[in-house]
Amino acid sequence: MSVLEENIKVVEGLTMFLGKKNVLESRVPRARRAFVSVPREKLIDAVKYLRDEEGIKHVSTISGVDTGEGLEVVYHLRKPDLSISVKVRAPYDDPVVPSITGVLEGAILYEREIYDMVGVKAEGHPDLKRLILDYDWPDGVHPLRKEWDIQSLRKRVDGTEWGRK
């Protein structure tokens, strides 16, 4: 069986496990890459299934995206021959996703990173605090949200205009 067929099987297995209505989108654009979108209530189930049934134990990273309609969190998980990106969405007024650190401990710093940069709380994280930004950075300013551009960030954070002292 080719790598591509095996990868498609992984996604099909996950769809069977969660039920068709719980997989909002799934694609295998080429061998060794897959993208799956699930509701955030099903995230832990999905990650557990991938870990226990498919041997996907490595967390490459977690990306946070401000899509304009809400926040999207993309979990890039790996086993040797497949990088699968599991996406969940959270609305602006409730930016919370369940923490996957209980299932895959490697996510521990990445969940702090998205909390810091995009403002998505990972519920159940053992030590959720800032990772990257300075300690005197204003609360509630998450620079990777689209509401901020470089000029407005500068004005908000140091009170200076772009290019001027």
Add this chain to the structure above:
Amino acid sequence: MSEREFIVPVGPQHPALKEPANFMFKVDGEVVVDVEPRVGYNHRGIEKAMEARTYLQNLYIVERVCGICSNAHQTCYTQCVEEVLGMEIPERAKYLRVFMQELERIHSHLLWLGVAAHEIGFDTLFYYIWRDREVVMDLLESVSGNRVNYAMPTIGGVRRDLEEANFPNYHKMLDTLKERTEYYIGVCSSEKTILERAIGVGYLSKEDAIRLSAVGPNARCSGVSCDTRHDLPYLVYDEIPWNVIVETNGDVLGQVLVRVKETLESVKICKYVLDNLPQGPIKEKYSPLGKVPEGEAVSIVEAQRGELIHYLQSRGDNKPYRYKIRAPTLGNIPSLVERLKGGYIADIPIVLAGIDPCFSCTDRMAFVDEGKDRRWEMTEEELRRYGIRWYEK
């Protein structure tokens, strides 16, 4: 906290290194009980800056994410953009990218090996290795015109070609590197000065390496066979004969051996590329303001320090909607913490340096005795000397 436990903050400032970091060590006498890492001192907002620039401008920003793995970042970025563009690059360009990537790996691993020798007080070896590293630096300069930041990969291929007339010279330089690296394998696996400071120091088990998502040589020295070049073959790594190096020691010696042996593999790959370089164009056409269709891609390459992942979301504009970069050092920090626990203060410099972080040394450190409210500070140089003296006893 018991009477005997101290908090030892290490870092964050070091003028000589690219990425400062801070570690809070909780120590009991000489033994490290717990470690809390803090990163972000060198955060430059690159991901946000990339959203405001065109794809071609970003090519030069990603190159400056890191001085040592500049080529790895560019390779990863170009692959990511080309995947969304649906662009297939010429065969010769693929070989040239592999060539640059492996030269960069040789220079980075030799640099690391020198630093590691310095950290354990073996400065003779440090000078020898850095002298030999100049050979690969000269080779890189001859190919690209630069010692670092080569600006070779571009969207659609590579920017410069190799000149056939130089090949005999390149082969000679690679032979020198091969001979010297073989000599260092001998030194590193038999010299008492190294063995005493490396065996059993900073141990990480295979289970922990997998559990904490360790990447690169840091995971391979603990017996995890994870090399992106082999697992998710990109460019032409599946056409070139080479081996994944895995050691089972799990300690600093394992890290040394993985890196010297990998250097040898990289020399082998470079020589293969020179012998088997296909003819043809080196670049596909890409217009400087070219729009990239809507889509997303994950690009993963094996940088010197481990798995490097980039993620692009495009909305059909000539600027990325969201670009995410995760460099291998961040992935290695949870396992570094595990390595440091239970070790001695004297081993902190070599274990920190062991994962080849973008911040290894720490210039100033303050020892704080919380119970007695005393405080004293040490520079990294003093900490290094302290470690060496401690082992002389």
